[in-house]
Amino acid sequence: MGTNDQKRSLPHGLRLVALAGAAALTLTAGLATPLDPAPQQARAADDGKKVLTVAVAQSVDSLSPFLAVRLLSTSIHRLMYEYLTNYDPKDNHAIPGLATKWEPSQDKLKWTYTIRDNSTWSDGQQATAEDAAWTFNKMMTDTGAATANGSYVGNFRKVTAPSPTKLVIELKKPQATMAALDVPIVPKHVWEKVSDFSEFNNDKSFPVVGNGPFVLSGYKADSYVRLKANKSFWRGSPKFDELVFRYYKDQDAAVSALRKGEVSFVAGSPSLTPAQAESLKGADNIQVNDAPGRRFYALATNPGAKAKNGEKFGDGHPSLLDQRVRNALFRAVDREAIIDKVFRGHAVEGAGYIPPRFQDYFWKPSANQKLAYDPAEAARLLDQAGYKKNGDGKRVGKDGKPITYRVLCHATDPNDKAVGKYLQEWWGKLGIGVRLNCLDNVTDPWLAGKYDLAFDGWSVNPDPDFVLSIHTCGALPATPEETGATDNFICDKKYDELYARQLTEYDPAKRADIVKQMESRLYDLGYMNVMAYPNAVEAFRTDQIKSITTMPAKAGNIYGQDGYWSWWSAVPADSGGSSDNASSTGVVVGIVAGVVILGGLGAFAAMRRRATAEERE
Amino acid sequence: MTADATPALVEDEQRTAAGPRVRRGSAYPRYLAGKVAGAAVSLLAVLVTSFFLFRLIPGDPVKTMTGGRQVSAEQLAAYREEFGLDLPLWRQFTDYCGKALTGDFGTSYQFRAPVVDKITEALPNTLLLTGTAFVLYTALGIFLGTRSAWRHGKLGDRVNTGLALTLYSIPSFWLGLLLIIVLSVGIGPLPGMFPTGGMESGGEEGFAYVLDVAHHLVLPVVTLVAVEYGQTLLVTRSALLDEMGSDYLTTARAKGLRDDLVRRRHAVPNALLPTVTLIFINLGRTVAGVILVETVFSWPGLGGLFYQALSVPDLPLVQGLFFVFAAAVILMNTLADLVYPLLDPRVAR
Numbered sequence: 013m014g015t016n017d018q019k020r021s022l023p024h025g026l027r028l029v030a031l032a033g034a035a036a037l038t039l040t041a042g043l044a045t046p047l048d049p050a051p052q053q054a055r056a057a058d059d060g061k062k063v064l065t066v067a068v069a070q071s072v073d074s075l076s077p078f079l080a081v082r083l084l085s086t087s088i089h090r091l092m093y094e095y096l097t098n099y100d101p102k103d104n105h106a107i108p109g110l111a112t113k114w115e116p117s118q119d120k121l122k123w124t125y126t127i128r129d130n131s132t133w134s135d136g137q138q139a140t141a142e143d144a145a146w147t148f149n150k151m152m153t154d155t156g157a158a159t160a161n162g163s164y165v166g167n168f169r170k171v172t173a174p175s176p177t178k179l180v181i182e183l184k185k186p187q188a189t190m191a192a193l194d195v196p197i198v199p200k201h202v203w204e205k206v207s208d209f210s211e212f213n214n215d216k217s218f219p220v221v222g223n224g225p226f227v228l229s230g231y232k233a234d235s236y237v238r239l240k241a242n243k244s245f246w247r248g249s250p251k252f253d254e255l256v257f258r259y260y261k262d263q264d265a266a267v268s269a270l271r272k273g274e275v276s277f278v279a280g281s282p283s284l285t286p287a288q289a290e291s292l293k294g295a296d297n298i299q300v301n302d303a304p305g306r307r308f309y310a311l312a313t314n315p316g317a318k319a320k321n322g323e324k325f326g327d328g329h330p331s332l333l334d335q336r337v338r339n340a341l342f343r344a345v346d347r348e349a350i351i352d353k354v355f356r357g358h359a360v361e362g363a364g365y366i367p368p369r370f371q372d373y374f375w376k377p378s379a380n381q382k383l384a385y386d387p388a389e390a391a392r393l394l395d396q397a398g399y400k401k402n403g404d405g406k407r408v409g410k411d412g413k414p415i416t417y418r419v420l421c422h423a424t425d426p427n428d429k430a431v432g433k434y435l436q437e438w439w440g441k442l443g444i445g446v447r448l449n450c451l452d453n454v455t456d457p458w459l460a461g462k463y464d465l466a467f468d469g470w471s472v473n474p475d476p477d478f479v480l481s482i483h484t485c486g487a488l489p490a491t492p493e494e495t496g497a498t499d500n501f502i503c504d505k506k507y508d509e510l511y512a513r514q515l516t517e518y519d520p521a522k523r524a525d526i527v528k529q530m531e532s533r534l535y536d537l538g539y540m541n542v543m544a545y546p547n548a549v550e551a552f553r554t555d556q557i558k559s560i561t562t563m564p565a566k567a568g569n570i571y572g573q574d575g576y577w578s579w580w581s582a583v584p585a586d587s588g589g590s591s592d593n594a595s596s597t598g599v600v601v602g603i604v605a606g607v608v609i610l611g612g613l614g615a616f617a618a619m620r621r622r623a624t625a626e627e628r629e
Numbered sequence: 630m631t632a633d634a635t636p637a638l639v640e641d642e643q644r645t646a647a648g649p650r651v652r653r654g655s656a657y658p659r660y661l662a663g664k665v666a667g668a669a670v671s672l673l674a675v676l677v678t679s680f681f682l683f684r685l686i687p688g689d690p691v692k693t694m695t696g697g698r699q700v701s702a703e704q705l706a707a708y709r710e711e712f713g714l715d716l717p718l719w720r721q722f723t724d725y726c727g728k729a730l731t732g733d734f735g736t737s738y739q740f741r742a743p744v745v746d747k748i749t750e751a752l753p754n755t756l757l758l759t760g761t762a763f764v765l766y767t768a769l770g771i772f773l774g775t776r777s778a779w780r781h782g783k784l785g786d787r788v789n790t791g792l793a794l795t796l797y798s799i800p801s802f803w804l805g806l807l808l809i810i811v812l813s814v815g816i817g818p819l820p821g822m823f824p825t826g827g828m829e830s831g832g833e834e835g836f837a838y839v840l841d842v843a844h845h846l847v848l849p850v851v852t853l854v855a856v857e858y859g860q861t862l863l864v865t866r867s868a869l870l871d872e873m874g875s876d877y878l879t880t881a882r883a884k885g886l887r888d889d890l891v892r893r894r895h896a897v898p899n900a901l902l903p904t905v906t907l908i909f910i911n912l913g914r915t916v917a918g919v920i921l922v923e924t925v926f927s928w929p930g931l932g933g934l935f936y937q938a939l940s941v942p943d944l945p946l947v948q949g950l951f952f953v954f955a956a957a958v959i960l961m962n963t964l965a966d967l968v969y970p971l972l973d974p975r976v977a978r
């Protein structure tokens with residue numbers, strides 16, 4: 013490996029010198045660069061290849077599926093490797109991936125997967141159950157390989173491959189999420205050569221052997237990730253020949269690149285701003301996709317942080333332990349105003365815990381149960397709970413001091429700050445003070461339980477198990493010094509019972525029903541005020557992409573889907589687009605500019621010579 | 630001033646006419662040794678500071694990295710052990726110093742790659758951008774600064790300094806975005822001429838690659854030059870103005886030298902000392918990258934890497950970068966100290 017590095021470094025050094033020279037040349041020669049033969053956009057590559065270019069901002073953490081946790085990297089792994097199952101783009105239900113069929117045993121502790129026989133690795137070898145078994149076993153036995161997805165195999169007792177088309181997973185306890193194992197299956201014959209899984213990043217030699225719709229063919233940190241269409245993909249080859257993720261660290265620059273046609277698609281991170289969406293709406297050949305998102309945006313209440321051993325910690329306001337107070341705060345938040353004023357309409361009003369996009373699990377309160385915006389009712393509830401106003405109009409706590417809640421907010425999220433201002437106004441009218449504590453890194457006070465309320469949000473998966481699990485007592489830290497998986501220290505017996513039931517319920521409809529009961533319970537408890545489901549606002553060029561699958565099919569999003577549907581299904585537009593003309597005009601203008609500047613320089617030199625000649629005389 | 634003007638003039642005349650000549654008495658080696666020793670001590674101080682400074686940042690790297698994911702307590706403990714965060718602080722410190730002295734800054738938490746690899750991957754990109762800009766804005770600053778001073782008070786000077794000051798006060802990211810809109814996307818009849826961002830289109834090789842990178846380099850370099858040249862211009866201009874009234878220039882003119890030569894051979898070399906200081910300070914800064922311009926133009930350099938490292942905090946990467954940044958500044962300051970006596974022998978005395 014060392015020698016490889018050395019081999020690379022020498023030409024790079026030389027190239028650098030050449031580059032510095034070329035750069036100086038381009039600048040001093042007066043905008044001669046438009047003559048540069050390099051293509052203005054990747055899709056207009058010389059050999060007529062159809063290239064789909066996607067603007068991204070997030071750095072790749074690792075290209076090893078055993079290490080990667082970031083959205084971009086895991087999305088790329090979806091494209092490179094087939095998982096056992098996938099999600100239907102229409103309605104998110106589990107459908108075949110590498111496995112064609114999966115069945116539990118009578119005792120619910122053994123799952124048998126039938127592995128398809130028509131999936132081959134890009135080096136020609138057959139993908140088999142043996143590859144899947146090896147992948148899971150590796151994660152179960154090697155801590156390095158468990159870094160990213162270890163939690164999926166935590167409940168596995170044994171994984172075997174009795175035949176190339178049969179995979180058997182034995183469990184310690186029943187687990188309803190066995191059709192949602194989002195683990196990339198890797199080729200054993202390639203990966204068994206890796207010695208240290210904790211440091212192997214899978215980014216040195218290309219193409220990387222895979223069996224997904226695309227094959228990773230090139231990567232340069234913070235510059236690009238390049239994938240080639242896998243022509244022998246079992247579901248059918250993608251329509252574009254190449255898929256390139258290009259880096260635009262600044263979202264406005266990415267939008268400019270889209271306008272110009274340099275990229276085909278921009279998603280923003282996590283979404284385009286309302287202003288950017290507005291500016292793109294009238295633009296030629298650009299379609300803005302304002303789709304329901306998969307996130308919820310909530311206000312979490314500190315229920316009195318405690319550890320599994322019962323030890324209490326943190327300093328949440330004691331008044332928040334009273335459900336009436338929490339409900340009063342709920343009722344003093346105008347969710348409609350937040351959608352209109354903060355999200356400018358690019359969000360859906362919050363209700364239950366799981367966004368409406370996941371229709372099987374979506375729940376919303378009935379008219380009776382709903383804690384609608386009602387400041388008068390909020391005031392009544394507070395009075396009833398014993399938190400009355402003093403002479404100054406401030407509500408006082410049991411300690412006799414006026415109540416001021418500390419609200420943890422993300423300094424990097426403008427929505428937090430804007431909603432925070434509204435909270436100050438709405439709760440201020442109730443006689444409650446709000447102090448916004450906006451930090452770059454909220455983790456420390458959060459995990460220490462040193463907050464009263466906090467802005468919270470999670471991206472929800474088609475299988476809701478994880479976002480439900482983070483409110484169980486089991487997710488609390490073992491001791492106050494340790495970190496648990498808990499979101500905000502909620503621990504409720506009834507909720508926990510329901511959680512345990514849904515995890516062992518293998519009938520999808522019955523399970524969905526239990527999940528809805530959990531959401532209802534969570535709503536009543538008032539610890540999680542889901543204010544909005546922000547939309548995923550993204551945009552693409554219609555002169556480059558003719559059609560593309562959204563998920564869910566009706567009014568869904570494109571970037572960060574559960575599955576490879578968008579990029580796999582995208583159909584290239586036939587027309588070359590207008591930017592080719594622009595680039596040739598650019599060359600002409602460049603030549604003119606170069607001539608003008610050279611002429612100017614010449615005139616300047618001539619004048620100087622005359623001036624010095626005068627001086628000489 | 631007038632009393633000792635003649636000897637000074639003679640000395641200056643000798644030096645400037647015959648090129649830099651340094652008195653090699655006992656002063657210079659001692660001066661040199663002192664400066665080098667000082668730099669070595671500073672480097673050691675930086676090494677120690679980099680360890681403790683970033684441990685003051687709020688945020689636990691393991692918690693930040695695993696936030697929002699399904700991780701068991703065992704996995705968290707395994708992370709801590711892997712990163713050495715379970716060891717007492719003094720052990721972490723001695724391990725860090727021991728390794729750092731051999732050039733090993735450990736493995737980045739978030740990228741799972743040796744820190745040295747991550748830095749050497751981004752360093753050439755940053756140097757290409759900031760180095761090219763540095764050469765251009767320094768040359769432009771000195772050139773326009775001397776012109777301005779030489780004709781000070783005239784329209785040319787007023788336009789020059791006015792423009793330089795205006796550009797100097799413009800935020801670089803704003804100018805960058807403006808250039809993207811105007812020259813990259815194109816506005817009205819003006820077509821887009823340059824790429825919106827990044828360092829390469831990807832896929833090019835050989836000379837096409839060089840041209841491609843140069844094409845990508847234009848806008849960020851123009852932004853940097855526009856924002857930075859004003860400083861050099863103003864320093865050069867004011868230093869030269871101080872020299873303008875000097876008698877040795879009158880003497881030079883009296884000898885019948887061309888105005889151009891008087892400026893180039895006599896005035897400018899004597900006025901260059903403050904500019905040289907600035908040049909070395911800027912040169913030291915080139916390594917640290919330019920985070921705003923790198924972000925606007927999506928340039929894969931060290932500035933962006935440092936930002937990402939800080940947000941975890943990815944301690945090994947942050948420490949490594951901090952050390953490299955500080956070392957570059959120390960190195961350049963020491964070089965500047967070593968060059969001063971060559972320009973002005975009085976410094977080493």
